[in-house]
Amino acid sequence: MAFIRVALYLHVPFCIKKCPYCDFYSLPHVPSSEEEKTYLKAVKTEVLYLKDFVEKLSGTALNITTFYAGGGTPSLLSPGFYQEFFEFLSSQFRFTPVELTLEANPDTITPEKLKGFVEAGFNRLSLGVQSLSEKGLKTLQRTYNLKTALKALENASSLFSNLSVDFIFGWKGQGLKTLKEEIKKALSFSPTHLSFYELTLEHEVSFSGFSPNKPVDLFYRFIEDTLESQGYVRYEISNYAKPGFECKHNLFYWEVKPYVGLGPSAVSRITNLRWQNPQDLKAYVETLLNQKKLPLTPLETLNPLEFAKEYVFMGLRLKKGIDLRTLSAKFGYYLDPWVLTNLIEKGLIERKGNRVSLTSQGRLFHNQVVKLLWKTMEKA
Structure with missing residues (x-):
């Protein structure tokens, strides 16, 4: 059977606290060791069903090229969770990821825990500091102070040679x-990598830290000029990297390559078929462990125009x-x-x-x- 190279994403829905501006599916709950075991069992079960589903769907087997644990707060789970999960993936697929990324929050990691994540197999850490201002x-209602954020950066930089730092900018008072x-x-x-995301509210949310009249263009230009003067390349609208340290996992999305998502709310696309798991942890676990079937809903077939639009957008x-x-x-399709x-004359695009x-x-x-x-x- 032929192999198809894919990016594998695991959604971890647990958080210490739900941030007011976050639009990702997450629950303000720190899992117990038993809940962690149950979640691992559910994810493993999804892998088994998914393997059979994909092979019948496309006639190909998966070659997992990158792995990304996002959330939520993936660093709330133990290193042992990931070590066991990676061993399981290796038994089911061609699991040869060149990049394994873990998202983490500063107040959920210790030097010992970080060492455990490295030993489990992670070679890239994405640390969501969001701000380095008290x-x-x-204002962003984070659950830690500046001292904790700086200590986490110190510990992370000593253990990960590939370290990404995430910021949110444009908050009120900045x-x-x-x-x-x-x-x-x-x-x-x-x-080696930095991400800067403009503070936006996807829905009508009461959040005093939001400032809709910020001069966003000034912030973007300042960030770009500052980082490029230090050798970083703005390879994507919100992302900057030292040459060779672009996020390989996210490039699968931006280059419209196949990807597979595990966990509640996770999205997958193989060929022109796309599906999403329910945004409900209880329903996700129940469907897998009790109903004994994949929790995907809905199964969507992208027509050529939709696929072309995605290629242009991404x-x-x-x-x-x-x-x-x-x-x-x-x-x-063509443009x-x-x-x-007209867009070239307005200075919005360039063509080579x-x-x-x-x-x-x-x-x-x-x-x-x-x-x-x-x-x-x-x-x-």
Whole structure:
């Protein structure tokens, strides 16, 4: 049987506290050792059912190239959970990941626990500090203080040669001076990767830390100029990396390659079929352990236009952009030359041969540019 290279994601839905701006499925609950064992049993069961499902669906077996534990707060689970899970994956698939990432919060890790995660197999840590300002941490309602965040960075940088640091910017009261100090503190630990996400509220949420009138373009330009002067490349709208340290797992999503998700709310796509698990931990476990079936719902078939739209949306998040030949040959669609010329004249995109990418200015208007290009594809 042929193999298909995929990125494997595990969603861990547990958190110490639900953050007011978070739109990911999570529960404010620290699992007991028994609950951890039950969750591991459910995830293993999903793997068994999924293996059979994918092989029948595509006629291929999975070659897991990257692994990413996200959440939620994956570092709430023990290193033993992951070690046992990785051994199980190795028994079921061609499990040869070049990158194994663990998301962690500063107040859920100790030097001993970090060593355990390294011994389990993780070679990349994504530390969600979100802010390195005491005021920022309080505004974002984080569960730790600046001292804890800095200590976590110190411990993580001593054990992981591939360390990513996540920030949220644009919170109420943050100015460029504060942002500059936060970046300076982060860079003192020599991370290989940094992510900066603008604070946005996906739904109507009462959150006093949200400031809708922030000059977002100034923040983006300041972050980009500061990090690029230090040797980081803005390879994706929100992500910066030292050359060679781009997140290989996330590139599977941005380059529209196949991926598989495990756990409640996780999404998968193999070929043109996409499905999602229920956003309900109890229903997820019940379906797997008692009903003895996959919890996927719904099963969606992407038509060529939807697939092409996804390629344009995801690809234009990347510095390298999209390839017009790929869009035409693989997906059967093209972009109106007149519209491309118009966007070039407005300084929003640039074109080099068959490759189209957003300019620094264009990245501020990613969604608007994409929607305009989608309209040309729909007419085509």
